[in-house]
Amino acid sequence: MTPVQSPRRSLLTVDARTRRRNAAETRFRAYGIIAVSLAMLALAVLLYSVFSNGISAFRQTFIVMDITLDSAALDPTGQRDPAAMAKVTTIGYGKQIEAALVHALEAKGISSAEISAKDVSALISKESPAQLRNIVLANPALLGSTIHFRGYANARIDGYFKGRVSMESAVRDSNISPAQLQLADKMRATGLMEVGFNWGFLTGPDASELRPEAAGLGVAILGSLYMMLIVLVLALPIGVAASIYLEEFAPQNRWTDLIEVNIANLAAVPSIVFGILGLALFINFAGLPQSAPVVGALVLTLITLPRIIIPARASLKSVPPSIRDAALAVGASKMQTVLHHVLPLAMPGILTGLIIGLAQALGETAPLLLIGMVAFVRDFPAAPPEGFFDPASALPVQVYNWTQRADPAFAERASGAIIVLLVFLLVINSVAIVLRRRFERRW
């Protein structure tokens, strides 16, 4: 046996093998950095895409002008009786607006000779007559006076000021002509048109295919709010009760095992399957109305429950046994121990889990599509509790709804709605983080 001959070399010169191993080390590390940066980049691109597309949805082009309300045309009976005045349709108000616009153009010295009167009136949103009609019906005394009116401009005009519509695209577009855009430019220069913050986007109801400029999120936000309320009221007690039972009282047997496996599985069942359950159980079997927040909320509750129970149990488990022992030692019953001592100590953790669960429920879309919340709803649901059964929309479903429409103005609104949704989520999750930071105890 010959001794192994070790190569003669200095420790300071790195041999090929070590160099190879070090290179592999560097490469491996670089893969990790690349992976993390890719994930961050994806997040950044995602957020940038949503915000750059959607932020303009909060601003809108308005036509600002004075309108003299002609009492003869708008109140033929002269009684100022709202019921009789309601007989005048939006067409009557539309004529008033057109006349006022032509008048305003003349007053500003803008010639609209090269454009037909029809094209001039097409600058105004088809929603504006309805807006004006509501103003007048709410306050009949305005008739005969001159009011300052701020109505939506047509979506194409709005798109022009936001860069979505250009002179070149207008040539090919049957809905707008370059001449109309030039007129809009002049109107903006003279203050007849302005671009400003659009509260209507947050408070107004959805609008039809033809008037994207008037589409708002009001019904969707209210619908989502109703659903979150019901989910909160149902999921908190049921979730807490179930986790208390499983964590504190349940005997170790097959039943308990079954329930636990069940909950773990439900947390991973695709949400669309819950939608099918909701359709079959709540709508077809129990006969609850379609598109109602109550049905959506019931489905969301079932989806959210396992997501609440799992952190709630972890939170109960983290309360040290010494607390329980101490309570039991001074004569508290098992139930008193849990309700008076363990539960309050675990509550911050439970609430954090609940809030995160609610945030997830707020963004859930697929199950709501199946129970008919995708329907076009323009009327605001009534106040609760009756309103829980009225048709409503929900924020994420409204986004989906808008993406399915042809007009590109709706794509902008969909991104805008996403921003609203993300802001809500941000607020909700910040509450959860603050709650955890301030109240959670480390034992």
Next chain:
Amino acid sequence: MSVGIITLIVLAIAVGGFFIGRARAMSLVGGDARKLHSLPGYYGQLVLIFAAVPAFAALILWLLVQPMVIEARIGALIAPESIAEGSTRDLVMSDVRRIANGIDQLVAQQVLSEADLRTLSTEQSDLRSRMADVGVALGSDVVQNVFEAAKEYRRISIFARMAMAAVVLLLAVTGAVFAFRRILPDFRARNVSEASFKVLLIAASFVAVLTTVGIVLSLAFETVHFFRLYPAKDFFFSLTWNPQFRGGSDLGIAPLLWGTLYVSFVALVVSVPVGLFAAIFLAEYASKPVRSAAKPAIEVLAGIPTIVYGLFALVTVGPVLRDYFAAPLGIGSSSSSVMTAGLVMGIMLIPFVSSLSDDVINAVPQSLRDGSYALGATRSETVRRVILPAALPGIVGAILLATSRAIGETMIVVMGAGAAARLSLDPFEAMTTITVKIVSQLTGDTEFGSPETLVAFALGLTLFVITLALNVVALVVVRRYREQYE
């Protein structure tokens, strides 16, 4: 009496019962709480629980059962000849409900009195226009037979409402009185109250089981219904998916399953390497500040709703892939494609893979690392030869969970993958998935009883079974692994 009012009354009885019960217990011992077996509040709780729980249980049960009973009775009243061509009993039933609702409106606005109603028939009066006046739109003129059914429906409903109110309130009062009369100084109120409370806790934990049972039953029931109308053999083995409005559809699951698996595969190809390397980097290499900044940032991706990813696929990723990649290379012209959906879904899955893998990598005991370093291994060698093999079961579990997510994901594929069912290998072509078709078949205009709608339940059951199997395997793998080092 509306459900809301009944609820309020029962609540009032229960809360009132609490105070009365407590006061009763105190008065029995002359104000000396020490002579009671339990704290005075427990006597109140007893009355509260006995008043509220049976009453609310009855209320919920009644609300669930009442529509079924009424439907069954009214359904028998509708003559087969009054079901028009192309209509179904269900549609006539909904007409009946709408007419009954219209009559309610007419009576409420005092256009019609109860006495008029008895003699009213469809021959004499134009019911449809009168209904329209109060905002109830009817599709066609009212047939006498249907109208009679509607009147009967309304009569039973009103009766049932009153009966429900009576039964529920009676139960609440009886429960309260029953509990109240049991109050004696040495009555073990706390034990009874706690035992009843425990029953409530058990009931709450059963909701999860009931949900699963509900899912399985509702899916299985309609799937059986579907297979009666459409052969199961064709559903599982036919290679075409081509639903038709007027029957004669091909409803083979194969193209949908292919699309689902293809999109999931692309998603995993994106998310597994990125997620895994991110997890390794964060667990083994990153300094504390980097870790505490990067980990939450990646987890934000998990908190973003899928609709946001869907929109991202639709307005950004799809057009970019088409304009800068597929179209110049001549391999596709559609912005919705397997690639679009897969890529975006991959981004969504990164945090799932990374945070689960991060957990298992961190769970590998430090002694294994120390041993490896002591033998002169570099960090990457330690990770590849020691940590990953030790963490492998957990990582496999994480990947399985991510797969199940990918297969069940809906919004991204609805908005990013397209609607054309085809069996193709080209990732830049639009394909469709099981979840997309569940949405489109259930939100479409087809009639509920047709195979074209019911197929959604069969698809749902397939989806449920696949994801359930993946989840169970993943849970078992993860659980077994965790026990290893504990």
